[in-house]
Amino acid sequence: MNIIELNNVTKTFGKVTALDNISLNVEKGKVYGFIGPNGAGKTTTIRIMLGILKPDKGEAKLLNKDTWIDAVDIHKHIAYVPGEVSLWPNLTGGEVVDFFSKLKGNSNKEKKEELYSKFDLDPSKKCRTYSKGNRQKVALVAALASDAEIYIFDEPTSGLDPLMEKVFQEYVYELKKQNKTIFLSSHILSEVEKLCDVISIIREGKIVETGSLNDFRHLTRSQITVETKDEIKDLHLQKGVYDIETVGLKTTFQLDSYKFGNIIKFISKYDITKLESAPPTLEDLFMRHYEK
């Protein structure tokens, strides 16, 4: 069942087309990673899912309900953490969290206490004294303490230190175990790589690639370093090989993943003494999509 469903959604702001006909589906229990360069349209997509922006064209549904029309019903079952958290300077972090859970109608005191201590956040301080990271923690505590079906995170760890990032990731694992649906927009690739079942790349308002990490790996190239006893000949004539550099008997090149077997067979003729293969990282992929 699709918990999140966007069909041909277009959104423009004046002359800027922030989203250009995007479609995406998230199944129940999946962690969906959403990556893309600055200004690609990630936040806009999320705001449409939250029903605080109205799509110009297309439909957006969460839990099978229209995000704009049934916003309130949907919001009873979702939790959201924005990328840039701004709070009321004269309230304490605890007051804000409590207010949010009051609006939500479910409040879990123990869970909150646990989250405060795990995230190392002092809820009795006024929000004006919080650093960026601490404000983010307030939003995270509020979201994670609430009982929801869908968790939407827009760059949730952008202000957190690596330790806190890890705490966050543990909570996401836990949610995943509980079969919750998670939508995670992020610039931190290792995070997406670790957590997500499905990844989409958005660029200039269009989704350019969607799939599991493995699907992506299939599409990408490995970096091969090989040393042979004999000089390799005619490597450049082989399909799927790029960027060859030869220094003496040491050769490095990029290799399309799906040609892996063929090429290994080919070079083994030259008596391999050393072979290294670096798996493609999401980063390589990312870079390929980011560079115009």
Place this chain on the structure above:
Amino acid sequence: MRKQYFYNVWKMTKFIFKRDKIRLLIWVLTLVLFDMMVLPSMNTMYPDQAARDSFRLVLENPAMIAMFGKGYGLENYTFGAFYAHMMYLWLGLFNGVMAIMIVPKYLRGDEEEGRYEMIRSLPVGRNSNLLASMIVIIITFTSFIIFKFLSLIVLGIETIDFAGTLNYSIGLGLIGILFAMIVAAISQMYQSNRTVMGVSFFVFLGLYIMFSIGILSSKVLLWLSPFQWLLHSQPFVNNIYWPLMIIILVSIVLAILALYLSSKRDLDAGLFKQKTKAHKTKEYIKRPFGFALRLNKTMIIGWLVACLILGASYGSIFGDLESFLAGNEMLANILPPDSEYPAAVIFMGVIVMVMGISSTIPAVLVMNKVATEEKKGRMEIIFSHPVSKKEIACSYFKIALITGILAMFVSALGLYLASSTVMDDNIAFSIMLKAIMVYIPSLILLLGLSLLLTGLIPTKIWIVWLYIGLGFFVVYIGQILGLSETITKLTPFGYAPQIPVDEMNWITQIIITFVGLVLGYLGLIKYQKRNSL
């Protein structure tokens, strides 16, 4: 509108009260106590019929009519009638200002700061915050009505009777609510808190000017202004309620309009889109002076236009003034008998005072930016460049000063252009210019004060506004209330001579300028030394 749009509205209402109860309480108490203080002192100052009657004559001058309205119950000028004549409109204006100061923060402030986004991701209706803000305002002004009513009844002054006090309190409360609804509608149209406030004040001023011009020359214009609806309830005289019903009806219409617009719009959006500008940094922006100028350009131009219009609006009254004076011998008598100046020139003195003070507003807005921008955290990135705090403060000071002087110039220009077309025997531009430029030392003093606060207590920069407000009040209607000289002398405006009727007091003005510069200098030193916010 669907019920869902209002989900959790009570929780939102409570939340607003929780955050803001102190501020609301202070506003209400200030407005209530104000009356409580003024009323007894007026009662002792104008104790008998004779005193009031003589004062009535002063109020019959068209300049005064433009400011205060015509008054009701003039034949039987009881203390109640007199008090309403003096205070009703002005307190109505204050309540309007209060609404404009309070409401935008709830409606646009939170949204602009990004606080509202998280709330909207929770089960909260699209209109809940708007309706909650309306409820808060209505509760606030209702408690204002109750407090005001009780406080005046308690004073036990004879003609400040039960029925009149009730009408008076309700009228004032309602005009506050009306302006809150005007702001509510405007805030659905514009994206930033500042613009909403600016546009609201613009509308407010426009409605008041409409009243001022209308009462002298056009019934239609007059009755289009809510201030006439307010005045026409005639508290302590006839206690009529139907004009107040108009206020209620219009408020309801505006509330519905605001709710409708809010249910249709995106978060962070308005009816009027903010323009996206070409992305080429002009050379001048690269120094603090140019940068500050760029930041304030739109605001400054807006205010200059406003000053021009204000001047022109006042100028357009001059035509009626002449005919009015020609037909009214009695009035001519109460003008200073030995005066060598025509009445129009004397009238101009009063008008120029208003324009002089309003010209300081854009200048102070610019100067206060040093503190307000810092408060918003936008100065940090500037300080991180090789730019001294001194350079920044001085740039702002220069821009503020030029803005103020320009504002005075265009006000005089507007006054001249409009008055010269409607008068047979018009006043020379140079006279008007001289009359208004007298306010430059006061301007410098205010800028100095602003800089001092920026150095000492930047979070309390609004004290400057309080001071200007006080100055405005003291000078403008304080004279009529017969406030003593010493109080007028607390503000620089009290020292400004009315040129050409008064002599120019060079020494005093030089001292004021000097004090302003010293304050500014002290502020600058403190500003350079203190930590960033």
